[in-house]
Amino acid sequence: MMTRQQLLDLYFLEARGKLIEVAAFLDRVERGEGEADFRLAELRRAVTILSRPEADKARQVLMALSDPTTEPIPTATTKGACGAWPSGGN
Amino acid sequence: MRYIEPHAHMVSRVTDDYQDMVTSGCQAVCEPAFWAGFDRSSAEGFRDYFAQLTEHEPKRAAKFGLPHFCWLCINPKESEDVKLAEEVLALIPRFLERPSVLGIGEIGLNKNSRNELKVLERHVDLAARCDQLILVHTPHLEDKFKGTRLTLDALRGDRRIRPERCIIDHVEEHTVRMVLDAGFWAGMTLYPETKCTPARAIDILDRYGQERLWLNSACDWGVSVPLSVPRTALEMRRRGYSAERIDQIVYQNPRAFLSQCPKFHLAS
Numbered sequence: 313m314m315t316r317q318q319l320l321d322l323y324f325l326e327a328r329g330k331l332i333e334v335a336a337f338l339d340r341v342e343r344g345e346g347e348a349d350f351r352l353a354e355l356r357r358a359v360t361i362l363s364r365p366e367a368d369k370a371r372q373v374l375m376a377l378s379d380p381t382t383e384p385i386p387t388a389t390t391k392g393a394c395g396a397w398p399s400g401g402n
Numbered sequence: 403m404r405y406i407e408p409h410a411h412m413v414s415r416v417t418d419d420y421q422d423m424v425t426s427g428c429q430a431v432c433e434p435a436f437w438a439g440f441d442r443s444s445a446e447g448f449r450d451y452f453a454q455l456t457e458h459e460p461k462r463a464a465k466f467g468l469p470h471f472c473w474l475c476i477n478p479k480e481s482e483d484v485k486l487a488e489e490v491l492a493l494i495p496r497f498l499e500r501p502s503v504l505g506i507g508e509i510g511l512n513k514n515s516r517n518e519l520k521v522l523e524r525h526v527d528l529a530a531r532c533d534q535l536i537l538v539h540t541p542h543l544e545d546k547f548k549g550t551r552l553t554l555d556a557l558r559g560d561r562r563i564r565p566e567r568c569i570i571d572h573v574e575e576h577t578v579r580m581v582l583d584a585g586f587w588a589g590m591t592l593y594p595e596t597k598c599t600p601a602r603a604i605d606i607l608d609r610y611g612q613e614r615l616w617l618n619s620a621c622d623w624g625v626s627v628p629l630s631v632p633r634t635a636l637e638m639r640r641r642g643y644s645a646e647r648i649d650q651i652v653y654q655n656p657r658a659f660l661s662q663c664p665k666f667h668l669a670s
Contacts, residue, residue: 313608314642374576378547388482388513393543
């Protein structure tokens with residue numbers, strides 16, 4: 313396992329770049345006209361996980377964007393996935 | 403460096419990819435049956451596809467000295483139509499005897515529907531009756547966590563299924579623990595945007611160890627990188643992994659799982 317300093321040296325610029333991409337994406341969406349769907353709210357909620365202290369943030373972000381239900385749906389009406397689940401803040 | 407590509411959809415790739423893979427140290431490629439990007443109109447389309455996987459594609463790979471193996475099934479994206487799925491399931495046994503077929507896959511769920519689950523259970527039954535290895539696709543994005551849980555329940559619900567003979571593919575940080583804790587193998591798929599990046603896959607190796615884990619590119623007709631396994635090996639080297647440990651993960655682990663099928667053998 314590498315040291316914290318070694319990991320920073322290896323990945324800081326990449327993480328910085330990705331963070332700016334997320335910020336620019338949010339700016340872009342906010343400049344756009346019309347209503348946003350639930351994905352934007354879920355993404356904003358997931359972003360707050362980044363400031364938590366636990367070293368488990370990737371899993372928590374994935375869970376925040378996942379369907380938490382346990383029963384199969386009656387019928388698959390589409391094949392695709394959109395990347396977020398409309399939790400309604402719950 | 404040597405590696406095995408345990409999950410690649412080579413029917414969707416150009417011949418240059420075979421050359422690049424062999425040049426990068428690939429020792430064998432395994433191709434699960436999957437969705438073509440459109441729904442087949444009948445079971446006959448699957449018969450042709452299974453012939454392509456078991457006859458044509460091994461010849462194409464052999465031109466570069468690369469052993470090609472495959473897995474057979476109707477994929478979950480076409481499993482909502484249970485009648486079609488039953489017709490395709492009826493075709494599979496006659497192909498299982500072919501020399502490059504390793505087992506049943508990639509089966510699983512897509513949108514986690516009742517029909518998908520029903521077809522998954524029928525594939526599991528077929529694998530159990532024919533003593534086949536199983537390769538499971540887990541759903542995309544928001545559907546993965548739920549689909550992985552439902553899949554594990556289905557597999558554990560059949561007492562004939564031995565977890566060490568099943569690989570649950572496309573795990574990420576929120577699903578890897580439940581798969582490994584249940585005794586199954588877990589596959590990490592290296593994609594540029596979805597699933598795992600090389601850095602995240604190595605994070606998972608750091609946290610969970612290297613037992614019962616493999617890496618694959620799952621390269622297909624979408625955004626994917628046929629050389630993502632050797633590129634991740636390079637990233638492992640940057641992260642301080644020894645050559646022996648890298649070899650364990652990218653070569654010996656997939657070889658150990660796949661060798662449970664007596665038809666899987668490598669020249670060296």
